[in-house]
Amino acid sequence: MIEVIDAEAARRALHHGALTCPSCRTGRLRPWGRARHRAITGAHGVRRQLRPDRGRCSDCRATHVLLPADILVGRAYAVDVIGPALAAFARGTGRRTIAAELGVPASTVADWTRRLTANADAITLDAVRRVVALDQDLLSTTVHARPAAAALDALGRLATAITARWPAAGRDPWRLLALATGGRLLRPSYPG
Ligand SMILES: [Zn+2]
Structure with a gap:
């Protein structure tokens, strides 16, 4: 892929x-x-x-x-729907609220957030490693209680580092997020 x-x-x-x-x-x-x-x-x-x-x-x-770049592997929603859902979840918003706001079934949102939580540590590790390689100044000093929040923070920093290094990658954060993870963010195993 x-x-x-x-x-x-x-x-x-x-x-x-x-x-x-x-x-x-x-x-x-x-x-x-x-x-x-x-x-x-x-x-x-x-x-x-x-x-x-x-x-x-x-x-x-x-x-x-x-x-x-706006598609995640195995998902029927584009990343401009899934991304905001994951970001809201990382901020502590409930799944039902997210589902209602985005017009997506609550069970689908629950599926995304469960997968994000399961992959969170691997995503964070991978993203931090790549941020170190691109621009150490972008590393986070914030400690997140929720693994999902740590993962999205690390991915956001990776997206920033990628945009700085390769402007052609664009500035849309969710597309960058999909690109940076090869679309595999919510796969059963990450990076796979
Ligand atoms: Zn080959």
Whole structure:
């Protein structure tokens, strides 16, 4: 799975053999059809259909889906819905309140927040390590009682460090959050 900022640019790069395989890091990805259809719900309940491009490595034969930067792997809502939900949860807002505000079923919000809590320590560790590599001055000195709050704090700092180093990554914090985690933020194991 590869998170891409600009799906059109990524498609051109794929067709020109310009994408390196994230599995073996040496092979080049070649076009390998499209991934399955998926329906994604964004902010304000806006739905869209998506069929991401897929590439296959010329060396190790691994296949990778080119997922747009506003999508998390295995989730039917865009990151501009999931991100604010996670941020509210990290601030201590109840799941039912979050669900009502975002127009998402409470069970779905509960699923996201459970997964975030389960992955929180791994996310924090990974994000802090990467912030150290980019800009140590951005490290947090705040101690968070909730693991989820620590994880989102660390991810926010990582997003800031990424924007500073690579302005082309954009400034949308939730897209950066998806990119920084390879869309794997809420996977059963992180980073996986
Ligand atoms: Zn490969």
